[in-house]
Amino acid sequence: MEFVRTQRVRIQTDAVSTLPLYRSAPSLEVRLEDFELYAMDRLRVLKGISDGLSRGKKPEEMKKLVDNLWKANMSHPDSSEVINKDIISHFVLRLVYCRTEDLRKWFLSMETALFRYRFLLGSSEDKRASMAEFDLPCKAVSSAEFENVRDKLNQVARSIGLPILTADAIFYKVPFEEVPELIAGRRVYIHKGYAYVAMHQVVSLVVTQFRSILSKALILTNRKWTSTIREQEKDRLTPIVEALCTSYLGPDYSQPKEFGEISVKDLDQISKSSFPLCMRHLFDKLREDHHLKHGGRMQLGLFLKGVGLKLEDALAFWKAEFSQKVGAERFDKEYAYSIRHNYGREGKRTDYTPYSCQKIISLTPGVGDHHGCPYRHFSDENLRAALDRMGVGSRAVEDVMDKVRNRHYQLACTSTFEAVHNSQCDAGINHPNQYFSDSQKILQSKNNAAA
Amino acid sequence: MTIEEAENGRDDMLIDGPDRANSIPDGFNANYLKVYYGRLFPHFDIFKWMCYGNDGKHPACDKSYFGRREFSFTLDNDIYLRFQSFNSASELESSIREKCPFKIDIGPVYSVDPAKRHAYAQGGDNVFAPVERELVFDIDITDYDDVRYCCSGADVCLECWPLMTVAIKVIDTALRDDFGFNHILWVYSGRRGVHCWVCDGKARRLTNEQRGAIADYFRVYKGNENSNKKVSLTGPLHPFLARSYTEVLMAFFEGNLLSSQNILSTEERYEKILSMIPDESVTSELRGKWQGRSSNSKEDINVHRWGQLKHMLQSGKQKGQGLRVHEIVFTFTYPRLDMEVSKHMNHLLKAPFCVHPKTGRVCIPIDPENCEEFDPTAVPTLSELLQELNTGGIGADVDDEWDKTSLGKSVRFFRSSFLQPLLKSCKEEMETSYNAKLQQTKNNLSW
Numbered sequence: 001m002e003f004v005r006t007q008r009v010r011i012q013t014d015a016v017s018t019l020p021l022y023r024s025a026p027s028l029e030v031r032l033e034d035f036e037l038y039a040m041d042r043l044r045v046l047k048g049i050s051d052g053l054s055r056g057k058k059p060e061e062m063k064k065l066v067d068n069l070w071k072a073n074m075s076h077p078d079s080s081e082v083i084n085k086d087i088i089s090h091f092v093l094r095l096v097y098c099r100t101e102d103l104r105k106w107f108l109s110m111e112t113a114l115f116r117y118r119f120l121l122g123s124s125e126d127k128r129a130s131m132a133e134f135d136l137p138c139k140a141v142s143s144a145e146f147e148n149v150r151d152k153l154n155q156v157a158r159s160i161g162l163p164i165l166t167a168d169a170i171f172y173k174v175p176f177e178e179v180p181e182l183i184a185g186r187r188v189y190i191h192k193g194y195a196y197v198a199m200h201q202v203v204s205l206v207v208t209q210f211r212s213i214l215s216k217a218l219i220l221t222n223r224k225w226t227s228t229i230r231e232q233e234k235d236r237l238t239p240i241v242e243a244l245c246t247s248y249l250g251p252d253y254s255q256p257k258e259f260g261e262i263s264v265k266d267l268d269q270i271s272k273s274s275f276p277l278c279m280r281h282l283f284d285k286l287r288e289d290h291h292l293k294h295g296g297r298m299q300l301g302l303f304l305k306g307v308g309l310k311l312e313d314a315l316a317f318w319k320a321e322f323s324q325k326v327g328a329e330r331f332d333k334e335y336a337y338s339i340r341h342n343y344g345r346e347g348k349r350t351d352y353t354p355y356s357c358q359k360i361i362s363l364t365p366g367v368g369d370h371h372g373c374p375y376r377h378f379s380d381e382n383l384r385a386a387l388d389r390m391g392v393g394s395r396a397v398e399d400v401m402d403k404v405r406n407r408h409y410q411l412a413c414t415s416t417f418e419a420v421h422n423s424q425c426d427a428g429i430n431h432p433n434q435y436f437s438d439s440q441k442i443l444q445s446k447n448n449a450a451a
Numbered sequence: 452m453t454i455e456e457a458e459n460g461r462d463d464m465l466i467d468g469p470d471r472a473n474s475i476p477d478g479f480n481a482n483y484l485k486v487y488y489g490r491l492f493p494h495f496d497i498f499k500w501m502c503y504g505n506d507g508k509h510p511a512c513d514k515s516y517f518g519r520r521e522f523s524f525t526l527d528n529d530i531y532l533r534f535q536s537f538n539s540a541s542e543l544e545s546s547i548r549e550k551c552p553f554k555i556d557i558g559p560v561y562s563v564d565p566a567k568r569h570a571y572a573q574g575g576d577n578v579f580a581p582v583e584r585e586l587v588f589d590i591d592i593t594d595y596d597d598v599r600y601c602c603s604g605a606d607v608c609l610e611c612w613p614l615m616t617v618a619i620k621v622i623d624t625a626l627r628d629d630f631g632f633n634h635i636l637w638v639y640s641g642r643r644g645v646h647c648w649v650c651d652g653k654a655r656r657l658t659n660e661q662r663g664a665i666a667d668y669f670r671v672y673k674g675n676e677n678s679n680k681k682v683s684l685t686g687p688l689h690p691f692l693a694r695s696y697t698e699v700l701m702a703f704f705e706g707n708l709l710s711s712q713n714i715l716s717t718e719e720r721y722e723k724i725l726s727m728i729p730d731e732s733v734t735s736e737l738r739g740k741w742q743g744r745s746s747n748s749k750e751d752i753n754v755h756r757w758g759q760l761k762h763m764l765q766s767g768k769q770k771g772q773g774l775r776v777h778e779i780v781f782t783f784t785y786p787r788l789d790m791e792v793s794k795h796m797n798h799l800l801k802a803p804f805c806v807h808p809k810t811g812r813v814c815i816p817i818d819p820e821n822c823e824e825f826d827p828t829a830v831p832t833l834s835e836l837l838q839e840l841n842t843g844g845i846g847a848d849v850d851d852e853w854d855k856t857s858l859g860k861s862v863r864f865f866r867s868s869f870l871q872p873l874l875k876s877c878k879e880e881m882e883t884s885y886n887a888k889l890q891q892t893k894n895n896l897s898w
Contacts, residue, residue, distance in 0.1 A: 152690050155687065155688075155689070155690045155693065156689060156690060158686065158687040159686055159687050159688060159689045159690075160686070161685075161686055176630060177653075177657065177658075177661050180660050180661050180663070180664035181664065183661075183664040183665065183667070183668050184663065184664040184667035184668060185667070186668055186689040186691065186692075189690055190629045190630065190691075191628065191629065191631075192628065192629075192631040193630055193631025193632075193653070194631070294791070333529045364790075366672060366790065367594055367597070367672060367681070367787060368594070
C-alpha cells in the first residue's frame with residue numbers, strides 16, 4: 001500500500017468478493033487521514049466483538065452484534081469505497097497488532113470471529129465464493145458411505161439438538177486436525193482420524209483456514225515491521241501505529257502506579273475491602289487450604305503484583321501459606337520459581353501482566369481449582385453465599401443474579417462493586433486491578449471526607 | 452512451569468524391613484539408582500524411540516532430529532537441569548549414568564538444539580520453538596479423591612486402581628478408533644497414575660490448538676467444588692460417550708465400583724448422589740426408603756439401592772431423568788485428565804523406566820489390551836531388581852542384564868508391542884514422503 005497525504009486514491013484492486021481473505025496487501029493509495037480513521041473504525045468493531053465474547057453471548061446473538069457493529073462503523077458514503085475501507089483497515093491493524101505475541105493473539109481471535117460471522121451472514125453465493133477461494137482439504141461423502149455411518153451421524157445430530165438427517169444431507173470428510181473447534185465441542189462424528197462435517201458446519205473449516213493463514217501472515221508482518229517498516233516510517237506511520245493500540249485497549253496493569261506499595265500485613269484488610277470476588281475467593285481459599293493449584297496461583301499472584309506487592313513480599317506471603325502445607329523446603333524448590341517467573345526474574349524474563357476479566361471469564365477451572373470468574377463458574381447457590389459474605393444486600397444480590405442469568409458477568413461484578421461501595425461505577429469493571437484501584441479511590445476519598 | 456509431580460522429599464524414606472538381614476534394604480537411594488542406570492535402564496531403547504527412524508541410513512533421515520529433543524533431569528539434591536540435549540545414544544547413556552537423575556523428563560523436539568537456544572536467541576528472531584511433541588495424557592488418581600473412599604492423596608490400592616484401568620480403556624479406544632492413532636504407549640507413573648504417549652507422526656505434529664481440541668473432546672467435567680455438578684450432560688450422548696458408557700463405564704460402575712467403594716452404604720455417601728438429582732420428589736422418596744434402616748435382603752446394599760434409584764429415574768414420569776443416571780455413572784467413573792499437560796507442546800513428561808523416588812517402583816509400560824491385569828502393588832521396585840541381579844549369578848550376557856530380572860517382561864513388551872511397530876511405520880512414512888518428493892522433482896525436470 002502506498003500512503004499519500006491528500007490526493008484522491010487511485011484504486012487498483014481486483015478483489016470483488018464481499019468477504020476478502022486479505023491474502024496480500026492491495027496496491028492502492030491511501031490518504032494518511034483515512035489510514036488512521038479506517039483503522040479506528042475497524043478497532044471499534046473488534047472491540048465490540050471482544051466485549052460480546054467476554055459477556056458469553058451465544059452464536060446467534062454474536063451474529064446480530066457483528067452485523068450491527070459492521071454496519072455502524074464500516075460503511076462508507078461512497079459505495080465503491082466500502083471494500084477498500086475493509087481491506088485498508090485490516091492491513092493497518094495488522095501492522096498495529098503484529099508487534100507482540102499478546103497483541104497478535106488478540107487480533108487473531110477478533111479478526112477470526114469477525115470473519116466467522118460475516119461468512120455466516122453472507123448469502124449462499126458469497127459462501128460458495130469464499131469456499132472456492134480456499135483450497136479446502138475435504139471431500140464429499142458418497143451416498144454409500146453415508147448410509148454406512150448414518151446412524152452415527154444421526155446420533156451426533158441428536159446430541160447437539162438437531163433434527164434427524166434427511167437422505168440427501170451433504171457431508172464432507174476431512175482430517176480431524178482441520179476442524180479443531182468441532183472436535184472440541186464433540187459436534188462431529190469422527191472415525192479413524194476423519195471428521196464427518198455437515199454442510200452447515202463448513203464455516204468451521206473455512207474459519208480454521210482463515211485463522212491459520214492470518215496467523216502465519218502476522219508473524220511475517222512482524223518480521224517486516226521490525227526489519228524495515230518501523231525505521232523507514234519513523235516520522236510518518238510509526239507514531240500512528242504505536243498510538244493506535246494503546247489508545248483503545250486501556251492499561252494492562254502490569255505496573256502498579258497509583259497506590260505505591262502494599263505490604264503483606266495489609267493484605268487481609270484490603271482483601272476484604274477492595275478485592276473483587278474472584279480474588280477474594282482465591283485469597284480466602286489460600287488462607288484456608290494453604291495451597292492453590294497452578295491456575296489460582298497465576299490469577300491471584302499476578303493480581304497481587306498489579307496491586308503493588310513487591311517480589312520479596314510476594315515470596316514471603318506465598319511461603320507463609322504454602323509452607324504450612326508442603327513445608328518451607330518444598331516451597332523453595334517447587335513454587336518460588338514460578339513466583340519469580342511472574343515477576344520476570346526467571347525464564348523468558350517477561351514481566352507478565354495481570355489477567356483481565358475477559359481472560360478470567362474464558363478460563364475453564366477444573367476439579368480442585370478456585371480460579372476463574374465466580375459469576376460465571378460458581379453455581380447459583382455458592383454465588384449467593386459468597387455475595388452474602390461480601391456484605392451484598394438481598395436486593396442487590398437479586399440484581400447480580402439477574403445479570404449472571406443473562407451472562408453479563410462483568411456487569412454482575414460491577415453491580416457487586418456498587419453494592420459493596422455504595423457508589424456508582426459508570427465505567428463498568430473490565431479488570432480485577434481496575435476494581436481494586438477504583439475501590440481504593442473511593443475508600444480514600446471517604447477517609448479524607450471523614451478526617 | 453511448576454513441577455507438581457516432583458515429590459522428591461526423601462525424608463520419609465522407608466527403612467529396611469524387619470527380617471531381611473541379607474537382602475538389599477528396601478527403598479530408594481542414589482547408590483541403587485547408579486546400579487540401575489548402569490545395568491538395567493534400557494538407554495538404547497529410549498534412544499531408538501526418540502529417533503523415530505532418523506538414525507538410519509535412509510537419505511530422508513533428519514540427522515539433527517534426536518539432538519533437538521529436550522531432556523531434563525532432576526538431580527538428587529533437587530537441582531533441576533532443563534534443556535539437556537544429546538547427539539547420540541552413547542552421549543545420552545553416559546550423561547544419565549554420570550548425573551544419575553532421580554527423574555528424567557522428556558520435552559519436545561525444538562526448531563534448534565535446545566542446549567544452544569541462547570546462541571540462536573541473539574539473532575532477535577525467535578527461532579527457538581517446539582516443532583514436534585508426542586500427544587501426551589496424564590491421569591492422576593488424586594484427581595478422583597471426591598469419588599473414592601478407600602484412599603486419598605497419593606495413596607492407591609487395588610480398590611481404587613481400577614479407576615485407572617477404566618481411564619486407559621476409554622481413552623485408548625477413542626485414540627485408536629476415533630482419531631485413528633496406532634502407536635500408543637501407556638506407562639505407570641510409578642505411584643499414583645498413568646501416562647499416555649501417542650507417537651504417530653500425525654500426533655507429534657499437532658498444533659497446540661489441535662491438542663486442546665482433543666483434550667476438550669475427552670472432557671465431560673465442567674466446574675468444581677464451587678459449582679454443583681461435576682458432569683453435566685444435556686441431551687442424547689455423542690457416539691464416543693455412548694460407546695464409553697455402554698462398553699466400559701456402566702459395567703464397571705455396577706459390577707465393581709458400586710460395592711467396592713460402598714457408594715450408597717451410608718447417609719453421607721448417598722446424600723452426595725441424591726444431590727445430583729434435581730427432582731425433589733425423587734430424592735425425598737428415595738431418602739424415605741433408605742433412611743434409618745439397613746436393607747434386609749441378601750443383596751449388597753449398594754446394588755440394592757442403586758437398583759431402586761435407577762428404577763425411579765428411568766421409569767420416570769418426567770422426561771430427561773434417565774440422563775441423571777448417566778451423569779452419576781460418568782461422575783464416578785469417567786477419566787479425569789490433567790488437561791494442561793495435553794494442551795501444550797512444551798509440557799514435560801516423565802520418561803518410561805524411571806524409578807519413582809517415593810515408592811521405588813519402576814515406571815513400566817502397561818498393556819492396554821490387558822490393563823485389568825496390571826497390579827501397581829506388584830510393579831518391580833528398585834531394591835527388588837537389585838536383589839534379583841545379585842542372586843541372578845555373574846557372567847551372564849552383559850548387554851541384557853534386565854532379561855534375568857522381573858524388568859525383562861516390561862522391556863520385551865516395550866520392544867515388541869510398541870517400539871518395533873513404531874519404527875516400522877516411521878520407515879514406511881519416510882519412504883513414502885521421500886518418493887513423493889523424488890517424483891515431484893522428476894516432474895519438475897521432465898518438462
